[in-house]
Amino acid sequence: MGSGTLRCLIADPDGEYPVALQEGLSNHRFDVTVVHTAEECHAALGETAPHLAFIDLRILEQDFSVLHQPQLEDCETLIMGNEDCPETVHRAIRAGASYFFTKNDSDTFVSDLIADVIAERAPVSENVPPPPPPPGQFGLLRGSSPLMFRLYRTLRKVATGDVSVLLIGESGTGKELAAQTIHQRSTRCDQPFVGVNCGAISPSLIESQLFGHEKGSFSGATSTHRGFFETAHGGTLFLDEITEMPIELQVKLLRALELGVIRRLGSENDIDLDVRIIAATNRQPEEAIADGKLREDLYYRIAQVPVWLPPLRDRAGDKTALAQYFLTQLNEQDGNCAAFTEEALDKIDQMSWAGNVRELRSAVQRAYLLANGNITADLITEEVLSNEGSSEYLRISVGESLEDSEKKLIFATLEANEGNKKATAAALGISLKTLYNRLNDYDTPNA
Structure with a gap:
């Protein structure tokens, strides 16, 4: 098997549909194994672990335990059939199958699935790591993990x-x-x-x-x-x-x-x-x-x-990709060209981000506002919440200077308004000119 080849198992008592499915998969560098009984399915899984598996409902009716094979733990497992069988389908999904589809209207669905699995399993060069790619997008969601x-x-x-x-x-x-x-x-x-x-x-x-x-x-x-x-x-x-x-x-x-x-x-x-x-x-x-x-x-x-919905800490690779995406948005908004240092990206990747994507976006905005040029690791910080546990509150220490307290309030309000300076000035009850003057005093770029 060549480097980068993906493995697929098709378990179907029929002959016609597996042939058509195998043709499509082979065109996408899948190494396909076709079996027609539960016994053959067990034997195939004993030899190799597939990345993708199509299992007909009738195979499960022969022996449901095929879904319990450890070789399917890291596999995208699809249950298929000519008609629905809700009880078996529900049991299969509880056992770890991804979902069920009917064969009579599946071409687009299967094509999209194959494209997703290929993207998910794309090999990465061990010698020269590629630059961080932009996060994938589906609807309004972003991420490629x-x-x-x-x-x-x-x-x-x-x-x-x-x-x-x-x-x-x-x-x-x-x-x-x-x-x-x-x-x-x-x-x-x-x-x-x-x-x-x-x-x-x-x-x-x-x-x-x-x-x-x-x-x-x-x-x-x-x-x-x-x-x-x-x-x-x-x-x-x-x-x-x-x-x-x-x-x-x-x-x-x-x-x-x-x-x-x-x-x-x-x-x-x-x-x-x-x-x-x-x-x-x-x-x-x-x-x-x-x-x-x-x-x-x-x-x-x-x-x-x-x-x-998975937490950001479990989304391998998405932390730095999303951080880059948010920074690109800010740069385009202000006509700027700020960048993360390598140490900043390492820190972003190592942090747990208890507030998930919302906290990451807020941290990037805050670092961008405070940066003089590129964003360094010391500017990447977690949000400090008050005892009320809400980011709508600030923690200001007794004895803290009015200048520092004012600075905190301005930046917190700016973050809450997603960088919109006009809305921030209105919320603070000051003129837009005063806000710009304050930001200039803090040496904030593009104030």
């Missing part, structure tokens, strides 16, 4: 359906970007995408915000209000931090989703729902249910497809 390629394939699959999706991941992993990507690639892409942070709305107002209210339905309701469900009609409603929604409102949300109707506060008329639900949480669902933060019945309704 194996975990991100796997996420892209999952999102591509769920986007085309209309099932409810629950995005699970730490803060800063890009859950809202993933939700927008699903919407953009769905049949609802021309309709509204409405995002709601369930933890940012007062508990006394969230029901009205979601379902709407009629004029006079409560004190202060001076006009009829269309809620988020109505605003998102025909499109997608993204419920971020769903576990922060009051538990009593979760009951009403579940009822609305089950019945397919909502009712404004103060109204006696139902309104039919035509909304796709995508929810998100930074908590493990099982823990949220056990802690009384999420109703179990609502979880099963909104998590028809749960999707996990």
